[in-house]
Amino acid sequence: MDGILEKRKKQIHRTDEAKFDMECGKASLAGSVSQRACVFCGSRVVLYPITDALHLIHGPIGCASYTWDIRGATSSGRQLHRMSFCTDLTEKEVIYGGEKKLYKSLCTLIDKYKPAAAFVYATCIVGIIGDDMEAVCRKVEKEKGIRVLPVMSEGFKGTKKDGYKAACDAISELVGTGDTSGISKHSINILGDFNIAGETDIIRSYYERMGVEVVATITGDGRIDDICKAHGATLNVVQCSGSMTHLAKEMQAKYGIPYVRVSYVGIEDTSAALYDVAEKLGSEEIMEKTRELVAAEVAKIYPELLEIKKDLEGKRAAVYTGGAFKAFSLVRSLRTIGMIAAVVGSQTGNKEDYEQLRELCDPGTILVDDTNPVELSKFMQEQNIDIFIGGVKERPLAFKLGAGFCDHNHERKIPLGGFEGMVAFAKEVHASVMSPVWQFARKNKG
């Protein structure tokens, strides 16, 4: 059994193939063990880091339990986002409707926790029993005097990407409603960084050192008030483009705010991001400060990276990410420390992404869209992988097969963004690849 289902074959290619036409952006095959989640998951992870909002999940308990404190998204203020609230629908509501319970839940929680706004997430069942969530939200909004935003994230209505869009729709309801007076013309919004292990704080501090005002961070360490005045910024700086481009485009159309796509993963991409922003803001003073910052930061970390590189030269990695943009950065980051990305895949990449990956990666690299454990294990063995870089679901598979692992997903507790993040990443990879424990495992390894 070669383990690859017939219908999956068009979603797997090699960089050196003559004919390369990645099939992607489609629903996962029934019965495959996809590493993807659902629409709800997409919305939930994007909005999760907004720290002073109430996040209420309308549905039975599972969706709330599995997403309680799920991201390592820290806060410099309130921590209301760490609470898991749910209407906990039971059979009675499934039969008679859950609107009444939703209304009561919202009122009770708003009175008790005084959030700056509330997000209400629809789960699968809400779409089926036909609750008019929007009407309930409108009613509570009127009564309680805070924004109450329905997030139409029924699990089955598309892929995780549709969940990102539903989240962006909810956010754009807020943008444009705040007071923008006093905002500098050298100002930005940070989009698509989620403050995992304090990464947004790191990125924000770079911009502040460059003399750039950060209006809103969406959504890492996010605040409702900041989001409301995000339209006052001059530029949107978008990381994790899969989740946030939709919002950036909408803000461009509505408020004329241009956006740039960036990544804060790795030295090259972080530097490029900061230079890009400086250039777009058109201030020589900012550009000068950016040069100083990049030079200082790179000088600080480079010796250590070179030291680590000595051990890692020629080691082989598999990379599997949610969006493809992060995969580009990881391929480059791995090169910085002498390593080869021999398997690269994403859950939600598009055709252009994969074409770009093909150009970026070494010949012979396997590229894969929406893969599953059976395939991953096959690729890992075929490509003689030393370390897997992905999310928690991939970790045990890597370990079982005698490969190292680096968590680059939202549960990690170590910041991997920015310059200091690059060192942390290199150290993580080094610690896993160089551990002596592998001598007892991977008997089949070459």
Place this chain on the structure above:
Amino acid sequence: MTMTQEEKEKDVSRNACKLCTPFGACLAFKGVTGSMTLLHGSQGCATYIRRYMISHFREPIDIASSNFTEDTAIFGGQKNFGTAVENVIRQYSPALIGIATTCLSETIGDDIKMLVHMFKKDTEVENLPEIVHVSTPSYNGTHSDGYYSTIRAISDTLVEKTGFCTDNVNVFPGMVSPADLRYLREIISSFNDNYVFFPDYADTLDGPSWDEYRPIPEGGEKIENIRSAGDSAGTIELFSCLDDKNSAGKLLEDKFGVANYRIGMPIGIRKTDAFIDALERITGSHAPAWLSAERGRLVDSYIDAHKYIFGKKAVVFGDEDMVVGITSLLSEIGITTVAAVSGGKSGKLESEIKRNNDASCDKAMIMDNSDFEDMAEAIEKLKPDLLIGNSKGYMLARKLKIPLVRTGFPVHDRFGGARIQHVGYRGTQQLFDRIVNAIIEKRQKDGDWGYTYM
């Protein structure tokens, strides 16, 4: 911020102390050899449950999904179902496919029995695996109910009676750790070589490093063994917070006349004694000497440690059956349970705690159908010395500056969740030592002298 019981019942869950029903099914199916689970519903359910289990067990956990789309939700899941089952067979070659429903497929009214029937009729796949279907709508019950219903569904589908009576025993363990399961098997096999023991996920969820990839990890009770459960002399259920309609033991009793002994989770000496008694009665064999020796050492350690712990106040929380077991242990070592909390809602928590315990539990607040915020508010004035329960109690322990003795599932913030032991004399010994040491450590840390003998 105290919320009255009535408010809570009607309104909202805040930091739930329970998981959804399909979760229990996924766990139980891991306890049968060659079994693969397919969740009939949206993709997220499978992915979330996998991630939640992986963070505890640190093992590969594959759960397939029929991956509903909008069309599926409108027109029914038949097409996805057939494709899904065929793809699972192609990729995993399972001996058994466990199919659990979700709130979505239940609400749109997919008739799984019919879908399985149609699939078997239409498919071109030869040598079909066993297909076991369990109904697990997440708006009904908790993961515990899903676990018990799955044991029942497996029994209902697979168990036969050949008419050949044996002195074999069936044992259905509760949701305990792989290390617990390994030890339970050791105990049972010391009474009789032939027995049926499932779900046994000891090896599937705590296995060795691999030389080569295996789609389904080794381990679990063999299907052939499970089939023979109708011939056994008796069944022991190591849980008790369930309804008869969810009980595999009751099913085997009604269907095949196999006597059912509902013992509960054997934590502490008295409850383990009850388990051993039942084993002796069913198999007609006597407990081996090593088991009596373990009991003896446990009693000896109770005595050695009794003064460190007497009168301490504990809050116990988690799955109902484990809460019942732990309160029973506490009452025999002199620790007072001031609150016993669970998200479960079998309706049995209070009566089971009282049935197992003497007066020491009389004053305990017993809260079922409760969440972590209910618990935090209720225990504010109780000033407990320690918390005993899963790792989701950590934030509360941190706030109260008291130790949390991690038990049960999940343990997401410590290493070795699969190796924590709770049951039998040996498991109780481990748990007892950890409780005593948590109290001693706190005393040592808080004291200003830093005693090196405690």
